[in-house]
Amino acid sequence: AQRVTQPEKLLSVFKGAPVELKCNYSYSGSPELFWYVQYSRQRLQLLLRHISRESIKGFTADLNKGETSFHLKKPFAQEEDSAMYYCALSTAGGTSYGKLTFGQGTILTVHP
């Protein structure tokens, strides 16, 4: 069975500082990894996925299969980045196409 672990429940940084939200996973197959974000009073939404290899709102994430990690990084945090961030994993193929397993989430607070 697959599992996603986000070791930090809370993360606080100051504006302009680098930020890294950690995510580790366990899955024996070939995973798809995602980061989802939920801003205050908004819906859960996709931030980025590893197969697209693009930067969204300045955030990037690299899949490290050796370390089974998918950490989310941003070099200069902004106050508007304050939100709840979830790492999620999808198993490729099979009948459960698109099924997501979420981590526990990390609340990021960016102080002015």
Add this chain to the structure above:
Amino acid sequence: EAGVAQSPRYKIIEKRQSVAFWCNPISGHATLYWYQQILGQGPKLLIQFQNNGVVDDSQLPKDRFSAERLKGVDSTLKIQPAKLEDSAVYLCASSTRGGEQFFGPGTRLTVL
């Protein structure tokens, strides 16, 4: 385009009562998901539909939870009878087959 709609937004019931939640997915989305999000945890998939067929209900407590998606569009999730531990936010999401999942605003259930 209109997003995923859910109702009610909030529901308070007493234990052993019944409750039902409704979800209207984005038009044209064949895949529909119901997630349960307990406070402090990430969303957990309860059931996945492809059109009106169940793809995955392995984590649905079938002794008390049921879900249907008649005509492959709207879906209802029912709990009968409710327990205290069912207090959570129930999220509905929809996607094209294998595509990005779009989430609704959720229904916050409190069981007293």
